[in-house]
Amino acid sequence: MRSARDSFSDLHALGAEQPLEAGRFLWREGDHGDEVVLLLDGVLDVVLEPTSGEPVILRTLEPGAIVGEFAALDGRGRSAAVRAVTPCRVLRVPAPAFRELVARRHDIVLELFWQQVDRVRSLTGRVTQTHRAAITDSLTGLYNFGFFRDRLGLEVDRARATGDPLSLAVFDIDHFKGYNDRLGHAAGNEALVKVAFAIRSASRRGDVVARYGGEEFVVLLYGARRAEAAAFADQIRSRIEATPFGSPERPERVTVSGGVATLPDDADSAARLFEAADANLYRAKESGRNRVVAGAPPPPGPPPR
Numbered sequence: 001m002r003s004a005r006d007s008f009s010d011l012h013a014l015g016a017e018q019p020l021e022a023g024r025f026l027w028r029e030g031d032h033g034d035e036v037v038l039l040l041d042g043v044l045d046v047v048l049e050p051t052s053g054e055p056v057i058l059r060t061l062e063p064g065a066i067v068g069e070f071a072a073l074d075g076r077g078r079s080a081a082v083r084a085v086t087p088c089r090v091l092r093v094p095a096p097a098f099r100e101l102v103a104r105r106h107d108i109v110l111e112l113f114w115q116q117v118d119r120v121r122s123l124t125g126r127v128t129q130t131h132r133a134a135i136t137d138s139l140t141g142l143y144n145f146g147f148f149r150d151r152l153g154l155e156v157d158r159a160r161a162t163g164d165p166l167s168l169a170v171f172d173i174d175h176f177k178g179y180n181d182r183l184g185h186a187a188g189n190e191a192l193v194k195v196a197f198a199i200r201s202a203s204r205r206g207d208v209v210a211r212y213g214g215e216e217f218v219v220l221l222y223g224a225r226r227a228e229a230a231a232f233a234d235q236i237r238s239r240i241e242a243t244p245f246g247s248p249e250r251p252e253r254v255t256v257s258g259g260v261a262t263l264p265d266d267a268d269s270a271a272r273l274f275e276a277a278d279a280n281l282y283r284a285k286e287s288g289r290n291r292v293v294a295g296a297p298p299p300p301g302p303p304p305r
Contacts, residue, residue, distance in 0.1 A: 008066065008108070011038050014101065015093035026067070026082040026090070033071020033078060036098040039063050042088030047081045060085070069112055072098050137211040139189060140196035148210035148218060149270075155208075155222055156270040159263055166222050167229030167262045170277040171199065171236065173215040174255045174289040183252070191245055191254055198239050202232070218277075226262040230294035233258040237292055257284040260294035 017040065020026065026037055029049055044061040058080055061067055071078050072095035102108055135147035143151075152168070159166040173179075173195060180188035192215065199217055200209050208220040219236075221229050237256055246252030259281030267273040280293040287293070 008038055008064070008111070010101065010105070010108075011036075011091060011093050011098070014097040015091045017089060017091050020084045020088040020090055022084050022087050024084050026084070027078050028081045029079065030077045033068060033074075033076060034095050036066060036068045036072045036093045036095060037082070038091040038093065039065050039067065040089040040091055042090075043085040044088060045083050045085050047083050049081055055081075066112065066115065069098070071095075073102070140193055140211050142196050142200065142217070143208060143210035145210055145212050145218070148208060148212075148220070151208050152220055152274070153270045155220060156263060156273065159222070160268075164223055165225045165262060165264075166220070166273075167224040167226065167260060168273050168277045169219045169221065169229055169233040169236070169258055169260045170212070170274075170281045171195075171217045171219075171233070171256045171258045172281055172285070174257055174285070176215040179252065179254065183246070187246070187252075191252075194243055194245065195240055195254065195256065198243055199236055202236055202239055218274075224262075226260065226265055226294055229260045229262060230292060233260050233292040233294065237290065241290065255290035257281060257289050258292040259284055260292065262294075266295060 015035075015038070020042070026044070039061055041063055044065075044067065046058045046061065046067065048056040048058055050056070067082055068078070070076075102112075135143055137144045155166060158164070173191070176188070176191070179191060192211075195215075196209075196211065196217065199219060203209050203219060204221070206222060210218050212218045219232075221232060224232065237258055240254060240256050243254070244251060245254045259277045259279065261267055261273050261276035261280060263273050266276045280295070284291040284293040
């Protein structure tokens with residue numbers, strides 16, 4: 001069976017070898033696809049150059065890789081730039097000769113196919129990692145508030161269209177500034193991670209859990225009515241109260257306060273739902289902390305005489 005190197009070895013009779021200095025470009029995005037390049041030695045980067053911001057490296061190529069075959073086959077401009085990372089030696093094959101060879105050599109077509117499969121898999125993995133980093137909090141691994149805000153808007157729209165209930169629970173670590181000042185930022189970060197784990201592990205599979213910022217956390221409970229959401233929030237409160245913090249030699253107690261609001265009972269929009277849950281959180285804090293308050297706030301009393 002012929003190897004990829006065997007298949008591409010026939011390109012040597014069609015092209016010319018050429019050195020390429022580190023940092024030099026084979027071509028830039030939009031250039032005419034008049035040739036295919038086989039990398040013989042060195043390392044090449046395939047680079048996307050946006051109109052603003054830093055260049056993005058799409059993939060890195062090692063000896064044995066072919067680059068530029070798509071533009072050579074379809075006649076369109078280059079979709080990305082190619083730059084030498086190290087001193088390279090390349091074989092430059094004119095596009096017409098490459099097309100003629102491919103038309104009669106199915107083993108080369110198959111090898112090109114498998115190279116594209118590898119590239120797509122690699123790119124998919126990198127895109128997934130980048131997307132995950134963009135929507136999650138780096139410390140706790142929960143969603144960040146930007147993602148949560150967008151998701152809340154979508155889920156509120158869905159709930160209003162279907163008539164399903166939807167609840168929001170907001171939590172805040174009690175006296176966290178004092179804890180952080182007393183024990184240091186490392187201990188404070190450890191406490192945040194433990195609280196995040198306690199909330200995530202107690203949540204249902206479809207719940208959306210996020211770090212709101214600082215020591216605050218939010219949970220979106222689709223389909224949960226007020227009583228169910230209040231019970232969930234109190235379970236979180238109890239679980240965190242029972243979780244050991246600090247060290248065995250110097251144990252610490254950490255508690256949270258929570259506020260719960262439900263659509264449509266307590267609010268009619270995403271913004272008002274969050275405001276209602278946040279107001280209940282502050283009611284819990286004002287009533288002594290380590291508490292959960294759910295439902296609409298009481299109506300204001302009569303004006304003083």
